[in-house]
Amino acid sequence: MRFLIAILGVLVVFGLTYAVSNDRKKIRFRPLFVLIVIQVLLAFILLNTSVGEFLIGGFASIFEKLLTYAAEGVNFVFGGLVNQNQMTFFISVLLPIVFISALIGILQYTKILPFIIKYIGLILSKINGMGKLESYNAVASAILGQSEVFISVKKQIGMLPKHRLYTLCASAMSTVSMSIVGAYMTMINPKYVVTALVLNLFGGFIIASILNPYTVSKEEDILEVQEEEKQSFFEMLGEYIMDGFKVAVVVAAMLIGFVALIALINGIFTGIFGISFQVLLGYIFAPFAFVMGVPWKEAVEAGGIMATKMVSNEFVAMLELGKHTAMSARTIGIVSVFLVSFANFSSIGIIAGAVKGLHEKQGNVVARFGLKLLYGATMVSVLSATVAGLFL
Template sequence: MRYLIAILGVLVVFGLTYAASSDRRSIRYRPLFIMIVLQALLAFALLNTSVGEFLIGGFASTFEKLLSYAGEGVNFVFGGLINQGQTTFFLSVLLPIIFISALIGILQYTKILPFIIKYIGLVLSKINGMGKLESYNAVASAILGQSEVFISVKKQIGMLPKHRLYTLCASAMSTVSMSIVGAYMQMINPKYVVTALVLNLFGGFIIASILNPYSVSKEEDILEVHDEEKQSFFEMLGEYIMDGFKVAVVVAAMLVGFVALIALINGIFTGIFGISFQQLLGYVFAPFAFVMGVPWKEAVEAGSIMATKMVSNEFVAMLDLGKHTALSVRTTGIVSIFLVSFANFSSIGIIAGAVKGLHEKQGNVVARFGLKLLYGATMVSVLSATVAGLFL
């Protein structure tokens, strides 16, 4: 039964994506088949094998160590503000982003990250049938983040046609920044975070290949990565530390605003209709939760968490998931994988703003297809969760 539902889920995703495709005749099915098989194999390897367990364990323990180092800095500055043995979300989950951001800056400065991103992207371009730029951008998005990634390819932003620009933006919304992966791992099982990161990378190409199919000629298939102006090591380090701090503060502000607004809306709906806004959305999203592999008796509850992510952000939804302790392990895993992406309404503004800051005309183009971006990124999350559900 599990396999039948998974097949149904994949068919639903493909059907909904195909219905919104900009050019159905240009869809190339061979790369699609290869990538969906790769997704299934990777999900199986990560979730059901000792090799996957070892890799995830190594990844999680590395971040655990890094977070403990970050904690030294946080405790030095804020240690006296909390009681012994207690923590606050801002101090323990968000502020370590500053340290991770600094590490990313060091790896960028020493040219280690650009080398890794470029050559992984080149390998992926052979698999997905897309251009080198699209493949580079997908890998870079998963490490640098949904706004910073565009700086690295800003030489080409102004020259890109609408369809290629869409794919770049879709990749940025379908992945997450490595600087906040540590924060996710403190809220949900690291196993699900790592699995989602890998599956979303291929899922982004799969959905974009259906929703926005095109071919890139050899003349167009050029990758020009922008080298930032040379800074001293400590100039760079200070810049990345401040960037990490800005991310932490922005996420904190978004959480304060969204959590409070959702509480207000829930209160209004409960008072008038006897059902909270989140519960109402749960019924809307329940069918999607079911085709992802969630048992029907838990589908409304799971759908509510999924909807929370879309209307607010993944942090709010992960906090909400932590309150639903009665959910089965399988449902928790499927929903967790769905949550690990930037597919929400606020990301439309972030991505459009990032592109507009580099090229105003292209920023306006992005804003016009913003809802299609969110639609595609949500389909990526549903597909990743459905494939993973086969092995949970």
């Protein structure tokens, strides 16, 4: 039964994506088949084998160590601040982003990350049939983040046609930046975070190949990565530390606003209709939760969490997921994989703003296809969760 539901889920995702495709005649089915097989194999390895357990354990232990080191700096500044019977979310979850950001800066400065990103991207371009720029951008988005990644390809932003620009933006929304992966791991099981990161990378190519199919000629298939402006080591380090702190503060501000607004809306809906806004959304998203592999009796509950992520962000949804302790382990796993991406309404503004800061005209183009961007990124999350559900 599980396999039949998974097949149904994949067919639903493909059908909904195909229905809004820009050009159905240009869809190439062979790369799609290869990519979906790779997704299934990777999900099996990560979730059902000792090799996957070892890899995820190693990845999680690295971040566990990094968070321990980050705690040294946080405790030096904020030690002694305690909320009785409350989790100090900003201090224990968000502030370590500052340290992780500093490490990413060091790896960038020493040319280690650019080398890894470029050559993994080149290998992926052979598999997915897309251009080198698109493949580079997908890997870079998963490490640098949805705003910073466009800086590395800013030389080409202004020359890209609309369809290629869409794919770059879709990759940025479908993945998450490495600087906040540690924060996710304190909120949901690390194995689901790692699984989602890997599956979303390939899922982004699958959905983009259906929703926005095109071919890149040899003349167009050029990758020009922008070299960062020459800085001293400590200039760079200070910049990345401040960038990390800005991310932590922005996430904190968004959480304050969204959690409070959702509480207000729930109160209004409960008072007028006798049902909360999240439960109402849960009924709308329940069919998607079901085709992802969630048992029907938990589909409304899971759907409400999925909807919370879309209308607010993944942090708010992960906090909400933590409250639903009665849900089965299978449902928690599937929903967790779904939550690990930037597919929400606020990301439209973030990505459009990042592109506009580099090229105003192209930023306006991104804003115009913003809803389609969110639609595609959500399909990526549904696909990843569906494939993961096969092995949970």
